[in-house]
Amino acid sequence: MTEEMITHVPDVVQKWLKRSNIVGKEVIQVAHLEQKGEMRTKPEGNWMSMNAEQYITTDPPGFIWIANVKAVPFLHLSGRDKYSDGKGHMLIKLFSLIPVVDARGKEIDQGALLRYLGEIVWYPSAALSDYIRWEEINSTAAKATTSYGGITASGIFIFDENGDFVSFGANRYYYRKEGSTLERWVITAKDYGEFEGIRIPVNLSATWKLGKDFTWYRLEITEVEYNKLREK
Numbered sequence: 001m002t003e004e005m006i007t008h009v010p011d012v013v014q015k016w017l018k019r020s021n022i023v024g025k026e027v028i029q030v031a032h033l034e035q036k037g038e039m040r041t042k043p044e045g046n047w048m049s050m051n052a053e054q055y056i057t058t059d060p061p062g063f064i065w066i067a068n069v070k071a072v073p074f075l076h077l078s079g080r081d082k083y084s085d086g087k088g089h090m091l092i093k094l095f096s097l098i099p100v101v102d103a104r105g106k107e108i109d110q111g112a113l114l115r116y117l118g119e120i121v122w123y124p125s126a127a128l129s130d131y132i133r134w135e136e137i138n139s140t141a142a143k144a145t146t147s148y149g150g151i152t153a154s155g156i157f158i159f160d161e162n163g164d165f166v167s168f169g170a171n172r173y174y175y176r177k178e179g180s181t182l183e184r185w186v187i188t189a190k191d192y193g194e195f196e197g198i199r200i201p202v203n204l205s206a207t208w209k210l211g212k213d214f215t216w217y218r219l220e221i222t223e224v225e226y227n228k229l230r231e232k
Contacts, residue, residue, distance in 0.1 A: 001017075001022050001023050002023065006023070010134050010136030012136055012139060012159055012163075015163035016159050016164070019163030021199050026227055029057065029227055031056040032224070033056075033221055034224075035052045035053065035219045036050065036219065036222055037219030038217075039069065039216055041216070047218075049069070050067050051067065052068070058123060058129060060085070061116050078092070079091070080092075083116055086151060087109055088104070107173040110151055113146060120132075127144075131148045133145045133146075141158050142156070164189075164199075164201075165189050169185070169187075185207070186209065188205050188207065189201030189203065191203040193221070198224075200224070202220060204218075205217060205219075206218075
């Protein structure tokens with residue numbers, strides 16, 4: 001990555017990319033992340049501990065997220081969120097055997113694409129991909145629009161005065177029994193760390209704005225590898 005490569009994006013995005021230390025580093029094509037945290041399925045629900053790992057590709061854009069969730073003692077769920085070839089697929093199983101959720105379709109595709117877009121803060125060079133278009137809003141905010149696989153999605157990135165990522169907000173489909181609805185979805189960061197010299201947010205939360213905030217996911221990034229392939 002060179003400084004010349006980032007001159008076509010808004011100043012606020014350039015500032016974030018420089019702050020992330022991506023300039024002078026290898027363009028990220030593959031990333032592997034290990035995560036720990038907790039999640040819940042409803043606003044008043046109990047928090048469930050979770051460990052996960054995620055693999056990402058940037059050209060083409062895609063990811064697979066694999067999680068083990070401890071609901072209560074002796075009861076666990078396995079989850080897989082996948083985005084590949086422009087299609088999303090959410091699969092959750094009880095005891096890794098019994099399907100609880102098996103979701104596909106345009107609404108899932110849109111949600112998976114938004115998730116990929118919001119998570120480019122973990123693999124910053126993807127911000128320069130030809131499937132992402134940037135528009136500056138002000139000195140600390142920019143709108144990103146991504147189009148891939150026949151789906152278009154957009155969201156707003158907020159940064160602080162130093163160029164660190166603060167939040168990403170977008171309208172995403174929220175599942176309801178009577179039918180999914182577009183609701184505001186926000187990712188917020190509070191702490192930062194470095195992996196292989198790249199500065200990224202490491203403590204994040206995901207919140208649905210449903211009249212009353214519903215924070216359903218809190219995570220910590222514990223390990224990151226770039227441009228390496230693992231054999232299982």
